[in-house]
Amino acid sequence: MTGPAPCGAGGVPGGKSRFDDVYVRPDPRAYFGRLAPLAYEIPHHAQPVFRRAAAERAALDDARPHGPAVLDVCCSYGINAALLNHDVTLAEMCERYTCPAARTMSTEELTASDKAFYAARRRPDAVPVFGLDVSAPAVHYALAAGLLDAAFTDDLEHGPPGPALGRALAEVGLVTLTGGGSYVTARTFAALLEGARRPVWVSAFVLRTVSYRPIARALAAHGLDTAVDTSRTYPQRLFTDEREQRYAVAAVRALGGDPAGHEEDGRFHTLYYASRPGTP
Structure with missing residues (x-):
C-alpha cells in the first residue's frame, strides 16, 4: 500500500495510526478522502525518482x-503506477476522487471513467507495472482501471510467492515501495529476490521511524548494495494526533x-534508499 496502512495485517505497535478500513473499499474514494x-x-x-530509476533500469x-x-x-489502488506512467x-488525483462529482458515481462508473482518464494520459515511456x-x-480496482498490468495478493x-507471482517475477527489474516499510519486512524482499530471474533494483521510501537495516541486509545477501540519500528527507503526511507524533x-x-x-514540526518524514547490484 502506498499509504500509512499495513499491507499485511494490523498496524504498527506503539502509536502509529491505523487506516486499515480505507484499503478494503471497492474503489479509492475513501483512501483519498481520509x-x-x-x-x-x-x-x-x-x-x-521512480521515473528516473525505471528509465535507468x-x-x-x-x-x-x-x-x-x-x-x-x-501498491493499494495503484497510485504509484498512475504517477509513474501517466x-x-x-x-x-486527490481532487479527482474527492470532488462532488465523484461522490455520486457507482464503483462501476468510476472504474470506467478512470480507465478512460488514465488511458488518455498514458506516457509514451510507460513501463509494465505489477502490483x-x-x-x-x-x-482489483487498480487492475480494472488499467493502472496495473498484473496484480497479486500474496502475503x-x-x-512464498504463489505460481502466478512466481512467473511474474521473471519479468521484474525494479521493485518500488512508498510507506510499506513500516509493515513489510526482510521476509518479503527475500522472497521476491529469490524468485527473480534478472537483475533487480529496489527503490524505497521508508519512514525515519523504521530501521531499514534488516531489509538492506537481506538485499545484500542477494548481491545488492544499498545507498541512502542523506541530503534530505521526504515528508509523508501530517500526524493524526499528538499521540502519533510522540x-x-x-x-x-x-x-x-x-x-x-x-x-x-508535525509530519512523518521518509528517507530514500536505492539498492542496485554491487561490483562482483
Whole structure:
C-alpha cells in the first residue's frame, strides 16, 4: 500500500495510526478522502525518482520492447503506477476522487471513467507495472482501471510467492515501495529476490521511524548494495494526533535520528534508499 496502512495485517505497535478500513473499499474514494486532509504527499515525491530509476533500469534491457517490469510493493489502488506512467499529479488525483462529482458515481462508473482518464494520459515511456498488496479490493480496482498490468495478493510475510507471482517475477527489474516499510519486512524482499530471474533494483521510501537495516541486509545477501540519500528527507503526511507524533519523535530518536525540524514540526518524514547490484 502506498499509504500509512499495513499491507499485511494490523498496524504498527506503539502509536502509529491505523487506516486499515480505507484499503478494503471497492474503489479509492475513501483512501483519498481520509489521506488528503492529512496532506499525504510521499507518492508526489516518489514520482520523479521512480521515473528516473525505471528509465535507468530499462536502459539495461534496451533490446526488449518495453523493458523490465516494475513491481510496486504495497501498491493499494495503484497510485504509484498512475504517477509513474501517466501525465497526472497526486494533487490532481486527490481532487479527482474527492470532488462532488465523484461522490455520486457507482464503483462501476468510476472504474470506467478512470480507465478512460488514465488511458488518455498514458506516457509514451510507460513501463509494465505489477502490483503486490494483500488488499484484494484495492489491487482489483487498480487492475480494472488499467493502472496495473498484473496484480497479486500474496502475503510474503507468511509464505512464498504463489505460481502466478512466481512467473511474474521473471519479468521484474525494479521493485518500488512508498510507506510499506513500516509493515513489510526482510521476509518479503527475500522472497521476491529469490524468485527473480534478472537483475533487480529496489527503490524505497521508508519512514525515519523504521530501521531499514534488516531489509538492506537481506538485499545484500542477494548481491545488492544499498545507498541512502542523506541530503534530505521526504515528508509523508501530517500526524493524526499528538499521540502519533510522540510515537514518531521517540522512534526517530531511538534509531539515532534527530526529529528537530522534521517530526517535531508535525509530519512523518521518509528517507530514500536505492539498492542496485554491487561490483562482483
